[in-house]
Amino acid sequence: MASKELKTYTHDEVAKHNKAGDIWIIIDGKVYDVSRFKDLHPGGASVFLDEDISGQDATEAFYGLHRHEVITKPQYARLQVGVVEGEKSVMHSRIVGELSKVPYAEPTWLSDGYFSPYYTENHRKFQKAVRKFVDEIITPDAIAREADGKPPSKSVIEAMEKMNFHAMRMGPGKHLKGLKLMDGLVTPEQFDYFHELIITQEFARSGQRGYGDGLMSGSVIGLPPVLNFGSAEIKTKVVPDVLSGRKPICLAISEAFAGSDVSGLRTSAVKTEDGKHWIINGTKKWITNGTFAHYFTVGCRTEGGFTVILVERGEGVETKAIKTSYSPSAGTAFVTFDNVKVPVENTLGPEGSGIFVMLSNFNHERWVMCCSSARSQRLIAEECLLWVNQRKAFGKPLHSQAVIRSKLAAMIERIESTQNWLENITYQMNNMVITPFFRSLLSQLTWLSHQSYKQQASKLAGPIGLLKMHATRTAQETAADAVQEWVNS
DSSP: OTTSOOEEEOHHHHHTOEETTEEEEEETTEEEEOTTTGGGOTTOTHHHHSTTTTTSBOHHHHHTTOOHHHHHSHHHHTTEEEEETTOOOOOOOOOTTOOOOSTTSSOGGGSTTOOOSSOOHHHHHHHHHHHHHIIIIIHHHHHHHHHHOOOOOHHHHHHHHHHTHHHHTTOSSGGGTTOOBGGGTBOTTTOOHHHHHHHHHHHHTTOOHHHHHHTTHHHHHHSHHHHHHSOHHHHHHHHHHHHHTSSOEEEEOOOSSOSSOGGGOOOEEEEOTTSSEEEEEEEEEEETTTTTOSEEEEEEEETTEEEEEEEESOTTEEEEEOOOSSOGGGOOEEEEEEEEEEEGGGEESSTTOHHHHHHTTHHHHHHHHHHHHHHHHHHHHHHHHHHHHHOEETTEEGGGSHHHHHHHHHHHHHHHHHHHHHHHHHHHHHHSSOOHHHHTOGGGHHHHHHHHHHHHHHHHHHHHHHHHHHHHHHHHHHHHHHHHHHHOO
16 A cells, blocks of 8 residues: 555545445545445445445444454455545554553563563563564464465474574573574573563464464474483484474374373384384374474383384374364374384383373473463453454443453453463572573583472472463453453444
């Protein structure tokens, strides 16, 4: 629209265009010619033939039925032919890279007039840079891929690699050593769990749940067993390719027969007579990123018990997309292993110690889920607050209804409680054993991380589990209240 010259019209001039073949309307101070579009409208042409719509200001009628983002889509924005004399638009979309002005749309630490003991100036600069990246690079692709069901675009994965997002999403650790994080904005020594929390929550703001899981989330849960239990040779081969985004990895534990009940898993791994290879047979189900993963971190039943083995896509490995309640962009798959031959060197951890290998990352996995849930709930509240201010019922804005205000208050209470609990736990994760002085000594980071994990497992496994339950329940309640506000309005 920048190259299109828009004329200025008065209300009287617009009113002349009120016939079936010549219909103009006004929306938010802008004039639209819908003469050709009327027959394509989902609600039918009769909507535009109403005497209160054709040639008139239809702002209230439009925003009573549509989100503002609808009118900004290219196919509708091009219908604009002018602006109304003396009027200015008051409805605006998100400003790329900027904080939302909607109350409670941002966590307290990002809201004007509030303070937090957890976040440093570096965290604030980091958040601003991540938000700009997400708004400019990720969100447009997320919307497009949710629509066509394809995985995240290669250009997005490559852009993330340049900033080392894939590595940062694994959390603090020695895998960050020597990397330039976010174009040098934060050093590997500075990077902590609050930086990772920021990444996870900013990613969640796109509001495209399937795409979010498709955005290498399989690596977030599939790579840690390799980082923590893989041999030096395996890590040298696998980790760089995964963190670059060239060869994604996924976690393949769940089966149609069993999930968290690992004793019920049927996928088997049997050693060859010479003891040099595993022969793997079985199936896995609901495997996130499975359709496009190159590596699979697989839970198997072996003679020695439950064992985790790294499998590379190749002969005998077949993946099939599974239809789920959200977007195919997540790459959810049914995976079949048919006499797959794998070197025993690909065993992650000692044979039979698979349960420990998997549990070693449970705290972090659950914490990541809580980060995402807290931000997703806040996004829902933001949308609801916008909606109740533009939608009218019984001749008044929706927010004038006491029951609506009550639901909004309950949403905000749940969101703030989840975020505050999350930040408290994140602070504990940052400060258990690893002090700022020792954190700078990268040569000792492996030992310190191990000690930190042992303390976290002892002190935080329960609280993180409780937080995950709280976040899940509040998310369900928030979603239910949001549906009531939107559908019953």
